[in-house]
Amino acid sequence: MRAFVAKRRLVKLDLDELLSVTVLAAAAATPRLRMRVNDIEQREDQVLTKAIDLDGNAMKTTAARYVVGCDGAHS
Secondary structure, three states: OOOOOOOOOOOHHHHHHHHHHHHHHHOOOOOOOOEEEEEEEEOOOOEEEEEEEOOOOOEEEEEEOOOOOOOHHHO
């Protein structure tokens, strides 16, 4: 397997926009932005997350097949 070598660099804002457009066009996922996940529970057929909406401070529970953390350099 060959290592990936970038031909050019992407600025984070450009990358965020590119990923958003690609995900929405594929209709494969629903991005949830500005959420702080407090708990993840893995079940046999799904993953449950409990998260706080950082804009309204409401607690939300979401069920999904996959959960992807995109919180910057620490994810």
